[in-house]
Amino acid sequence: MRSRLFYKVFATYLVVTVISVFVVSLLVGREVKKSSTKSVEEELTACARVVDLSMGKDMETKVDRLASASRSRVTLIDALGNVIVDSERAAAGMENHLNRPEIQEARVKGKGSAVRFSSTVGVDMLYVAVPIKEGGYVRLARPLYEVKQSIDNIYRSFFTAILLVIPLSLLAAFVFSYRLTSPIKAMEVFTEKLRRGDVSGSLLVKTTDEVKQLADNINYLVAELQEKIRVANEEKGKLVAAFASMTEGVLIIDGEGRIEVYNRALREMFSPRYGDVQGKTLIEAFRNVDLQNAFDRFKKTGGPVTEEVTMGTLDPAILDVSISSIPGEAKTMIVFHDVTRLKKLEKMRVDFVANVTHEIRTPLTAILGFIETLQEGAIEQEETAKKFLEIISRHARRLNRLVEDLLTLSNIELGEMKFFFESVSLSGVVENVLPVVAARAEEKKITIVKEIPEGLPPVRADRDRLVQILLNILDNAVKFTPASGKITLSAAVEGDDYVLIRVEDTGIGVPVDEIPRLGERFYRVYKTRSREMGGTGLGLSIVKHLMAAHGGRMEIESHLGKGTIVSLLFPIMKEPASRL
């Protein structure tokens, strides 16, 4: 189907050609009519002047001759307007002709002419009147057949021309409108494609006129648009990547208060409990009063709101939530920053300081108290003074141990402790360690059983630290095993890479839920008892750290009232030869 533009162009062409042909034919017709009438008029005038008509005899013959010579009707009229002779009609019955325009004109100007439609002949008649000598006028009249004929001929050819012009103008309109509309059509198709969001490609137009200019402009705009979209996409890509890879949870709430989008971090933070929160309102999604209150406060004040929110009840997450608006949009962004670990660390730090202070204060108070008592006179009584000094010395030693343990711990943690790893034979170390604890075990009548198999591969360890670890564990075992108990020290190969050292006692044991906390600094299951025995509360913590430094680990298994098993896993020293 052709476009409407085509029909418009075609119709314009047609109307313009038809009107111009019509106008031309009218003008030409009028001109032809005028000129041919004039030539007839001149011919008749000449005829009228050539023939000298005079009243008298033979007048009728003369008139007839003139009439046939000039191929016209000749009328002779006297000065008063009475028709004297007429070549075609009987003069008697004819009316007075004085008032005829040609006669009047002839009377004034010496020559008169007029064109009138003759109803008798059915055609225009040209009348030419000339005065004669005796007074009166001769009038020649000729029907303008030729004039009419030629005008009709002209009109006919113009009509034919019009008929010819219509298909021609159709063709021209077709060609022209095609040439005009095809680039416009192409532009229309192209811009429609743009409107639908496809900004690829460019516009190809073969013309060179303004249409081409327009197409060039469109191409330029599209190129601009493509560039802008590319830049925007790039920016968006960066933002999306940032959004997705952020460790903070982010969600965006639309103007209706529903969650529009949220990132992966948030999904990982909440997904198990809250599922897919998209499209839900904040309270529906998280059911958290504090979060909702913060959001309500944000909505009321419009300014950014920061709030610490606890989410969940079992192992709750502590989140720093900041709510802010997105500029230029009726949307809200909420950022969740998980500070659970930070809070835990903070609490540990505070607890640590509190614990250290407490641990130091207890012996210090005792030392100061006894010194004061001595100063107040107890020093005079030798027995009491000795006892007091003994106590002071014990507490001072404990303080010393505490400081040493703290130093050890902090050295390990700071990585400042030097380890000298070598191939260590376990049985050799055990031989050195056992005598140290044997004396105290003896006091409580605790038997220590040693089960170290022959041919155990050497472990990779720092000899001194290994001794320290074993002493610590065995010391604990002796401390918490009641009299006449039993401690078993055994060792075995565990898997391909480890040697397992087990210290099993028949002591008082530890409640199951406290086992995970045993490696914590200053954590004591039996608080008073441990202190009475001179423990610093740091022993297992040091062991734990030392084991980690050795690339091994410590595991504790215990049954309340039945005993405890401490398992130490040390890596086996691999022979360099076995390494290829």
Next chain:
Amino acid sequence: MEEKRHTSSQYERELREVKDGLMYLGALAEKAIDSALRSLLERNSDLARRVIAEDDRVDAFDAELEDKCIRLLALRQPAARDLRFIATAIKVNGHLERIGDMAVNIAQKAIILNEEPQLKPYIDLPRMADITREMIKEGLDAMVNEDVALADKVRTAEDTVDGLNEQIFRELLTFMMEDPKTIHRALIIMQVSKNLERIADHAKGIADMVIYMVTGKSVRHQFHARIDRASS
């Protein structure tokens, strides 16, 4: 074609406010239960007193929400589904308010218990609390999403809570028979357990109302009524 953006009318927004309000009240109730239980487990009487103080907020919000519902009924004259929803909301609102009161009861008991040495480690009470909180949350989820299956799940969870309550009762009975000195504490713990059990009852009440709202059938006084029968 340009997609026509859905803009909610004022009426829809008001309905939404009621929904969100119910969930907010639910969250308040959940928080109250959680805090009350923690005040017991962590022997934190300050926390318990905070729960008691915060109940005023629950009551105030409950009144506000009920007012909102009544206004909606009066001004909008909702029909069919919306009418059932608002009627349900008013009843659920009441249940949630009562749950808040139960949490206060628990907090009060916690303060008393915190004055004395702990009788025994609490294992079943936190489990009960967790289940009841989940029941409240899921009951409201079921209401907002018109989810009959979820409501049915809430209804069956109540049996578990009842079972735990009986278990706690039996356990405490042995304590009391062994040592009369424990009777006072045991009785108070029993009341805590009973309160949790009643919270679960209220949560079940919410679920019942949801089934009424969606299906138009009342299951409130049918014991172990099968939902598929009720909704067929």
